[in-house]
Amino acid sequence: MPGFLLHAGATVICPHGGSATPVQPNSRVTIDGQPIATLSTDFVIAGCALSGKARCQTAHFVTAANRVTANGQPVLLRDSESVCEPSGTPLVIVQTQTRVSAA
Numbered sequence: 001m002p003g004f005l006l007h008a009g010a011t012v013i014c015p016h017g018g019s020a021t022p023v024q025p026n027s028r029v030t031i032d033g034q035p036i037a038t039l040s041t042d043f044v045i046a047g048c049a050l051s052g053k054a055r056c057q058t059a060h061f062v063t064a065a066n067r068v069t070a071n072g073q074p075v076l077l078r079d080s081e082s083v084c085e086p087s088g089t090p091l092v093i094v095q096t097q098t099r100v101s102a103a
Contacts, residue, residue: 002103003065003077009034010096014056015089018048029070031097038073039064043091045084056084059091068102075102 006012009032012020020043025035039061048056063081064074082091 002101003079004096004098005031005065005100005102006037006076006078006080006093006096007031007034008037010037011094012043013092013094014045014048014059014084014087015092016049016056016087018045018056020045020059020091026070026073029075031100034097036070037061037076038070039076040073041076043082048087050087054087056087056089059084061091065102077102 008022008025022037023042025037027035029036043059045056059082061076061080061082064076068075078093078096
């Protein structure tokens with residue numbers, strides 16, 4: 001199913017309110033001047049409200065576009081699924097760009 005591409009300027013949070021930021025987005029492809037994220041892009045999480053060892057620290061995506069790639073990696077979409085480590089919960093994509101979509 002088609003969805004809007006995820007880019008570095010998107011608002012992405014863990015379910016506990018922590019802010020997720022892409023570590024190395026794909027700078028060769030940009031939307032509105034923001035690099036896009038691909039399946040190989042890891043995210044770092046700051047400000048997770050959980051305490052102790054369960055606090056969300058990083059996240060990675062497990063699904064991405066089926067037909068569109070950038071530098072050989074599938075691009076991430078608004079509906080892509082992810083996993084936060086170590087909590088195992090998914091990231092929440094609150095807002096992303098609405099100009100470019102992919103399937």
